[in-house]
Amino acid sequence: MDPLAQRKIYSVQEVTAEIKQALDHFGVLWVQGEISNFKHHTSGHMYFSLKDDRAQLRAACFRNNNMYLKFRPEDGLEVLVRGRISVYEPRGDYQILVEFMEPVGLGSLQLAFEKLKQKLRDEGLFDESHKVRLPLLPRKVGIVTSPTGAAIQDMLRILDRRNASLDILIYPARVQGAGAAEEIAAGVKYFNGRDDIDVIIVTRGGGSMEDLWAFNEEVVARAIHDAERPVISAVGHEVDFTIADFVADLRAPTPSAAAELVSGAREELKATVSSLTRRTLQAARLLLARRRAALERAARNRAFQIAPNKVHELQQRFDEATLRTTQSMMKYQTALRHRERVLQVRLSKVDLRRNIAGDREVLTGKRTRLQAAAGRQLQRWRSRLELDMGRIHALSPLAILDRGYAICRDQQGAILRHADRTAPGDRVDVRLAQGELGCRVEQIRN
């Protein structure tokens, strides 16, 4: 038999087709290697080789697969690719058709994140000098978020629980997927353009890095940076950091924490104000007490035994006036606080969506009346106290001597009120405002 007849003779096309078929058995595979000879063709397709120190594998990544890559492949980059081995028949080359690839070590999103972070940091967008302080007492907060998301629910729950007096305005924005970043940026710009918004919050609940991606987009970072109002970024959970967090004036680890940040200061301030009020009252009381002590010292002086009962009586009245002033102020403060709390509770029970102007008027009216009454009361205490002080001063022995009177005592120390209680030749002591005279009686005139 002709050995040649036994031979199967392939055409080039046939053998290539069989190789192609054989290679198809590999199915989908993952290959790790370094990119070399990278070409991004004008058609949008990418052509390159994967290599390690012993071999090379040609690779192609078509436009429809590479348009979603979160990083830019380049020579020297170590990547992990997923694809199928295929044969390019016109050239007899085999190659891997890449459907997906990511840099090894860092995920592709992570890499894009790091790159943008570095870029914006170099531009100075994260500089502390750009950061604006939160106002002590924000009145109206603009929140850019999804109106149906968990974040806004969490925040409103916290504000409710803390009974925070804050107005909230929501800018509804998609917080993930295509177009989300642009909507978030537009929200920040919108709030920044209003003059009644004290703080802007950009927020969304937790999710994967892909879910949170909108907050890593440059357009969001720029909008936050350009905003003159303070911006709080509250994205995902504690562990999630986004570019928005770095640019924002303040990063809140969670949406709830952001709510605490805008309402927390208020609680602290309430404590500060009541402590200052307490100290005002205490200082005033102390001052009055010191006056009283001085008066008591004067009264105790053995030389001034004038009308001790009168002085004691005045002292008592003085004490009472002091007590009235301070204690009543305390009581008044407590009463006012209590009243406000009661009204506040009533207000908070009113449906938030209802117009509460009516209740507000009632509250304002009551508060005004309370304050007016308290003001009148304070004025009365003050005049009474001044009157008492005037009386005390007028009757004080020191004041009498100051006016030029003198006190004359006999040798037993008894105050002399009648000239005939002495005889010529008796020694008497005369107390003046400053100093004392030792005298002898020369003549008695009745």
Next chain:
Amino acid sequence: MKDFEGSLKQLEEIVSKLEGGDLTLDQALELFEEGIKLSRYCNAKLEEAERKVETLIKSADGSLVEAPFTAEGDEARK
């Protein structure tokens, strides 16, 4: 209209003056009264807002208008 931060600072100054002593009764009473007035003002400011919750919606002509916020969670919050 003085603002909250300014009033708070003023109140702090008054307290340190009062605590420093060395005042006539008149001065003390005046400071005291002013302090109480400031404390009242600050307290009022702290309680002032109504906690209105609103959302922006697009009106027919494309501009944004404010409307009361009603989310699914609203029922639960009552």
